[in-house]
Amino acid sequence: QKEVEQNSGPLSVPEGAIASLNCTYSDRGSQSFFWYRQYSGKSPELIMSIYSNGDKEDGRFTAQLNKASQYVSLLIRDSQPSDSATYLCAVNMVAGKLIFGQGTTLQVKP
Amino acid sequence: DAGVTQSPTHLIKTRGQQVTLRCSPKSGHDTVSWYQQALGQGPQFIFQYYEEEERQRGNFPDRFSGHQFPNYSSELNVNALLLGDSALYLCASTTGQGRETQYFGPGTRLLVL
Numbered sequence: 001q002k003e004v005e006q007n008s009g010p011l012s013v014p015e016g017a018i019a020s021l022n023c024t025y026s027d028r029g030s031q032s033f034f035w036y037r038q039y040s041g042k043s044p045e046l047i048m049s050i051y052s053n054g055d056k057e058d059g060r061f062t063a064q065l066n067k068a069s070q071y072v073s074l075l076i077r078d079s080q081p082s083d084s085a086t087y088l089c090a091v092n093m094v095a096g097k098l099i100f101g102q103g104t105t106l107q108v109k110p
Numbered sequence: 111d112a113g114v115t116q117s118p119t120h121l122i123k124t125r126g127q128q129v130t131l132r133c134s135p136k137s138g139h140d141t142v143s144w145y146q147q148a149l150g151q152g153p154q155f156i157f158q159y160y161e162e163e164e165r166q167r168g169n170f171p172d173r174f175s176g177h178q179f180p181n182y183s184s185e186l187n188v189n190a191l192l193l194g195d196s197a198l199y200l201c202a203s204t205t206g207q208g209r210e211t212q213y214f215g216p217g218t219r220l221l222v223l
Contacts, residue, residue: 034211034212036214042216042217043214043215044153044200044214045214046211046213049211088152088153090152092209095206096141096143096158096165096204096209096212097155097166097168098155098202098212099155100153100154102151102152103151103152
């Protein structure tokens with residue numbers, strides 16, 4: 001079992017729709033969770049961090065964390081073509097050691 | 111506020127050579143981590159430096175070594191390059207020995223021929 005798992009996609013949604021990205025992790029003791037966006041040929045850019053169970057909203061983005069189910073998700077509302085990228089889920093299992101999933105490719109079609 | 115910087119942006123080497131990559135952390139950050147990202151994969155943790163010492167290491171051979179300087183900048187050295195070392199090398203900086211959010215530099219793309 002991989003430490004952090006994501007569906008590689010591609011996930012295709014129409015412009016204006018909600019995109020839902022999911023991630024599961026294996027270490028029950030993990031404390032902090034991150035979503036990064038990576039455009040082709042570029043480096044990862046932080047979108048959201050979440051530390052507590054529940055939802056955290058920032059603009060069109062909502063991160064959801066369920067530690068009991070070892071599950072993190074990212075919702076993107078009113079998806080735009082500029083949101084088309086690879087979304088990386090990262091878990092801080094040991095302080096400073098981020099474990100990444102392989103990423104989910106999102107395609108937002110005009 | 112300067113972000114994380116890395117040099118060079120691109121590099122081409124041949125098998126068996128050695129390479130040094132450089133990273134300057136974001137202003138106010140004292141912890142630097144290095145990651146390797148192969149095409150189509152998520153970044154993989156190589157090691158972390160704090161207070162000029164390697165604090166944590168991922169599953170990478172001893173050919174991968176590093177250094178942190180008193181100004182918190184860092185170097186990644188790879189010896190005896192293999193074709194499989196071709197990847198995007200990412201530097202990330204943070205504070206608090208990595209407990210806080212890590213911010214990535216633009217990366218160095220290494221091609222080994």
